[in-house]
Amino acid sequence: MWIALQLVIVVTYLLAAAWAWRSPGRQEMARNITMVGALLHASSLVHDLMQPELLPGFAESLSAAGLGVVVAWLLVSRGAMNGMGKWVSIAAAGLVVGSMAVPTATVATLEEVGASVWLPLHLGLMFASVSAFFLEFFATMVQYVVRQRLKAKKFSGLGSLPSLERLGAVQVRALVFGLVFLTFGVAAGGVWASTAMHHKSWLADPKVILTTVVWGWYALALVSRLVSGWQGRTSMVFSVLGFSGLLFSMIGVDFLVEGFHAYR
Amino acid sequence: MPTASSHALVAAGLSHHTAPVSVREKFSLTEEGVRRELVHLRRSGIASEAMLLSTCNRVELYAVPEGNPNTLRDYLNTRFGAGSLIDPYLYWHRGEQAVRHLFRVASSLDSLVVGEPQILGQVKSAARLADESESLGMVLNRLTQRSFWVAKQVRNRTDIGRYTVGVGNAGVFLAEQIFSTLKGRTALLVGVGEMGRQVAKALLQAGVSELLVANRTFERSVMLAQEYGANPVQYDKLASYLSRVDIVITATGAQEPIIRAKEVKAAMRARRHRSLFLVDLAVPRNIDPDVERIDQAYVFNVDDLTSVMEKGRAARQAASLDAESLVSEESERFAARLDSLQVNAQVGALHKRLELIRQAELERSKKLTSSLDDDQLGALDQMTRALVKKVMHQPLANLREALAKGDMAQVDAILRGFEEPRKPR
Numbered sequence: 001m002w003i004a005l006q007l008v009i010v011v012t013y014l015l016a017a018a019w020a021w022r023s024p025g026r027q028e029m030a031r032n033i034t035m036v037g038a039l040l041h042a043s044s045l046v047h048d049l050m051q052p053e054l055l056p057g058f059a060e061s062l063s064a065a066g067l068g069v070v071v072a073w074l075l076v077s078r079g080a081m082n083g084m085g086k087w088v089s090i091a092a093a094g095l096v097v098g099s100m101a102v103p104t105a106t107v108a109t110l111e112e113v114g115a116s117v118w119l120p121l122h123l124g125l126m127f128a129s130v131s132a133f134f135l136e137f138f139a140t141m142v143q144y145v146v147r148q149r150l151k152a153k154k155f156s157g158l159g160s161l162p163s164l165e166r167l168g169a170v171q172v173r174a175l176v177f178g179l180v181f182l183t184f185g186v187a188a189g190g191v192w193a194s195t196a197m198h199h200k201s202w203l204a205d206p207k208v209i210l211t212t213v214v215w216g217w218y219a220l221a222l223v224s225r226l227v228s229g230w231q232g233r234t235s236m237v238f239s240v241l242g243f244s245g246l247l248f249s250m251i252g253v254d255f256l257v258e259g260f261h262a263y264r
Numbered sequence: 265m266p267t268a269s270s271h272a273l274v275a276a277g278l279s280h281h282t283a284p285v286s287v288r289e290k291f292s293l294t295e296e297g298v299r300r301e302l303v304h305l306r307r308s309g310i311a312s313e314a315m316l317l318s319t320c321n322r323v324e325l326y327a328v329p330e331g332n333p334n335t336l337r338d339y340l341n342t343r344f345g346a347g348s349l350i351d352p353y354l355y356w357h358r359g360e361q362a363v364r365h366l367f368r369v370a371s372s373l374d375s376l377v378v379g380e381p382q383i384l385g386q387v388k389s390a391a392r393l394a395d396e397s398e399s400l401g402m403v404l405n406r407l408t409q410r411s412f413w414v415a416k417q418v419r420n421r422t423d424i425g426r427y428t429v430g431v432g433n434a435g436v437f438l439a440e441q442i443f444s445t446l447k448g449r450t451a452l453l454v455g456v457g458e459m460g461r462q463v464a465k466a467l468l469q470a471g472v473s474e475l476l477v478a479n480r481t482f483e484r485s486v487m488l489a490q491e492y493g494a495n496p497v498q499y500d501k502l503a504s505y506l507s508r509v510d511i512v513i514t515a516t517g518a519q520e521p522i523i524r525a526k527e528v529k530a531a532m533r534a535r536r537h538r539s540l541f542l543v544d545l546a547v548p549r550n551i552d553p554d555v556e557r558i559d560q561a562y563v564f565n566v567d568d569l570t571s572v573m574e575k576g577r578a579a580r581q582a583a584s585l586d587a588e589s590l591v592s593e594e595s596e597r598f599a600a601r602l603d604s605l606q607v608n609a610q611v612g613a614l615h616k617r618l619e620l621i622r623q624a625e626l627e628r629s630k631k632l633t634s635s636l637d638d639d640q641l642g643a644l645d646q647m648t649r650a651l652v653k654k655v656m657h658q659p660l661a662n663l664r665e666a667l668a669k670g671d672m673a674q675v676d677a678i679l680r681g682f683e684e685p686r687k688p689r
Binding site for chain 2: 146150151153155156158159161162163164165166169228230231232233
């Protein structure tokens with residue numbers, strides 16, 4: 001049953017992408033199909049989180065990231081699917097497939113300290129921030145492709161990609177959303193850790209330290225963008241380094257470094 | 265009364281495919297001229313329905329002839345005072361071919377620039393003029409409405425309108441890869457050459473809000489600025505505008521670059537690295553090639569615009585194959601209904617004629633019926649109506665049956681029974 005639902009979600013996202021691809025004049029329908037996919041996806045995740053025996057782990061993280069990417073795109077793009085939207089749908093389908101394929105792994109500390117009301121809040125906000133930063137990274141990559149094609153005077157296929165300015169606007173909005181979610185996500189995690197663990201050693205947790213560094217890096221990227229107007233190569237550097245750091249802090253640290261967030 | 269087969273829809277005319285401009289201009293009609301001709305066609309009994317489409321690339325008559333279709337050819341030869349001059353350039357389509365022709369024209373498949381959107385508006389105007397001149401009957405009304413629908417389907421279901429043709433549109437296409445909208449943008453046109461004007465005009469049509477014009481001779485800038493509702497600016501202060509504008513189009517005869525990399529670099533800081541779109545249409549180039557290396561400066565020359573146009577043309581050509589098949593399908597479908605439409609139109613005309621005869625007879629008997637009161641007159645009116653209805657009942661039933669069987673010979677035979685008697689010579 002669960003697998004069937006995941007497959008339906010994947011097919012819905014792919015259908016939305018195919019629709020946007022084949023009928024550039026019918027974006028409304030592609031957007032509606034994406035929204036149906038997102039609703040099914042959200043229902044599936046809520047259902048999973050409500051299972052008392054299931055502690056959220058890496059698979060749920062991937063699936064939630066997929067949902068977050070779609071929701072973030074629908075929020076920041078005002079729904080146009082013909083350009084980048086179809087790729088977002090495909091990326092979300094890929095993340096859902098990934099969540100089905102990865103082995104079950106959960107954070108070891110969860111089993112020791114147990115869940116709390118702060119846990120879903122912390123996880124939800126962190127997933128939302130990762131999704132927004134993923135979207136920012138994605139928009140930066142597409143912007144790089146468009147810029148390279150324009151500079152190299154290779155015009156084929158450009159008409160189906162968003163304009164540089166539109167991609168820039170998506171980047172800024174995604175950065176703002178990502179930073180806000182990350183700030184509150186870290187704060188919610190801090191409150192949970194303070195109440196669940198009566199010692200302050202969690203502050204020295206490698207994931208907490210690295211996430212704070214990533215937060216600072218993205219804040220710097222946003223300030224540089226808004227104050228100096230840096231775009232192009234500079235925003236590319238900020239985005240690639242920021243997203244690499246974020247991925248490592250969100251996934252790599254959990255598998256490679258001992259700490260409160262380590263998977264087992 | 266003419267028969268169904270003699271009423272075959274006709275499309276006749278000449279276009280850029282068959283006639284040079286020197287011939288086309290002889291037949292071109294103003295709006296007033298179109299109205300006059302439509303009234304003439306109807307009143308002289310040449311066509312029961314007619315529509316004239318006159319654009320710079322074509323002059324076409326769509327008509328349902330009243331009698332011998334050859335009278336239409338005579339009309340074209342004599343009315344335009346060209347004698348047999350028109351014959352070598354004229355094309356004739358009948359029935360399904362005429363339907364297909366209008367569908368292709370409205371869908372811009374027969375246009376000089378395949379896929380250009382203006383032709384649909386021109387066909388709509390022609391239909392409106394015909395309607396206002398009361399020469400649009402049941403057949404042409406349905407035909408034109410269907411042609412608008414087919415044109416819309418072609419635009420929505422194929423990629424024919426997606427690709428860029430024309431130097432102005434190529435400029436707009438490239439600008440739209442950089443800016444999400446051209447509304448609120450400022451463009452600077454340097455030089456008053458034809459190609460530069462075309463790009464500037466297309467950008468203004470696409471939404472550019474302000475156009476600045478600079479030329480070595482300030483008076484010419486002022487003249488061009490007046491033409492486009494733009495603002496003339498000093499040629500020797502070009503660099504100072506680079507921080508303000510979003511788009512620069514250069515098309516001067518200068519032998520040295522007039523926009524240098526160091527000026528653009530300085531402007532980039534002042535404009536907080538907002539993208540700058542530069543189109544250099546001059547040969548030799550007006551923009552220093554080093555400007556292309558600046559991160560947010562996007563420079564395109566005349567070869568780049570040509571490349572965009574060629575890609576657009578090739579893509580439109582490919583898309584036109586899909587469009588042709590859609591048009592063929594719809595033409596066949598419409599043509600299958602054409603006979604019944606034409607017969608219905610004639611039955612409508614027949615009813616009108618019988619009603620006129622009935623009223624004329626009642627009028628003639630006015631002296632005899634003057635002593636009747638209103639109730640009796642009403643009863644007489646009802647009786648004559650019923651009489652006409654009864655007389656017509658069986659022939660119309662036979663007509664419908666023949667039409668349902670597709671027996672057009674029988675349809676013609678029935679209609680011939682109602683032909684007006686020829687006056688003895």
